[in-house]
Amino acid sequence: MTDTRTKTPRERYRAQVRAEIKEHAWEQIATAGASALSLNAIAKRMGMSGPALYRYFAGRDELITELVRDAYRSLADTFRAAAGAGAGLAGPAHALRAWALDDPHRYFLVFGTPVPGYRAPDDVTGIAAETMAVILDACAALPSDRPTTSFGTHIEGHRQWADGHPAPPAAVHRALTVWTRLHGVLSLELAGHFTGMEFDPALLYAAELDDLLER
């Protein structure tokens, strides 16, 4: 979106068409899921015919890669915005749930079943680390009266991924549990595994968050 005027008109048009293709792809994913993404249908709905799309994306995989990248970046943005608003760990946690419920297919595209032949590009791991840094910051700011867990001592020797983050091992362990527990509730809820049980998933999510905060 930035400096859309320094580029040549060609590149402006190209970027706009790419954005429009991704827009239609998101719409199609939201209705039928990621595995039902059809390049032909996107092209037909945009008024142009099949092979024209290949001028903008090398294939289905590259389009999905771009969508995954956008999803990661969107999550990282909302995470940082929620962290900047204060409220400690609860802010990003509620933002995560809102982000997931806003478009479940987008959540599954990032955290769901990995697509068969697809491998995440190397730069999305950087964005993923960005979101993890937000959780790590929030966890490091929390008071912790618990002793270091046995997993904490294990992770002390295996934390190169928390690249130079000044968080004690207990905070790193807590950040990981924040991630896995919130994802556990969210993914089961979004996949529909709670239908039939008539409790409120939001309350279970809140209960997990409370348990993560009060320790």
Added chain:
Amino acid sequence: MTDTRTKTPRERYRAQVRAEIKEHAWEQIATAGASALSLNAIAKRMGMSGPALYRYFAGRDELITELVRDAYRSLADTFRAAAGAGAGLAGPAHALRAWALDDPHRYFLVFGTPVPGYRAPDDVTGIAAETMAVILDACAALPSDRPTTSFGTHIEGHRQWADGHPAPPAAVHRALTVWTRLHGVLSLELAGHFTGMEFDPALLYAAELDDLLER
């Protein structure tokens, strides 16, 4: 597999071919994922040509439905076997992890991203309730010195799904957290989200299990 001799030869042959088709389907799913399941490839690998498969399964969806049913039943069986071996909650928990690691695609077929148009048949919810009953039993047998949580009071009025199970609300709440937390670690590990972080996922799983046991 039972009473394979009271049936007519026709039905015996039919059941055997159906089983062989499912065998090849599992093999194909284990290598390429569920979305890459090709009826043509299965037929070709079995020596017969395309449309012959439609004598045994109405289509791709019915085959997947049958595989989901088998996966649920396999999980329920291993769960009950693990619960029968004693060891309380740790038995089913480790059995779940072993079952998931044994065939990740099978785990994702049950707990992963829901396939676009597919709806779980009504009888698998019964099998799912069977596995939930195992967790409920184990949780009800655990000593609990914690007071009833606020979610516990909520679930007291919304527990028709725990159909007549004589577990106190705290045990129901704990059973739900067992499910969501173990699934949280497992699904992220199987989806490859821990690659790059060099800690041992088994230890994180064990840490979550320990935290669930000691409360």
Added chain:
DNA sequence: AGATTTGGTGAGAAGTTATCACCCGAGCGA
């Protein structure tokens, strides 16, 4: 203005799911 890059199209190859009419042989009842 002329040359070149770029976007778009139609045709076509190689897949897929799924349906159709047809054929043949195994299993069934008389």
Added chain:
DNA sequence: TCGCTCGGGTGATAACTTCTCACCAAATCT
């Protein structure tokens, strides 16, 4: 045991999909 029925298998076909190719037109750059 004979004959018939019915179920399994096949090829052809339709409607899709992704993706490649040669060609054409139009916009851009020199």
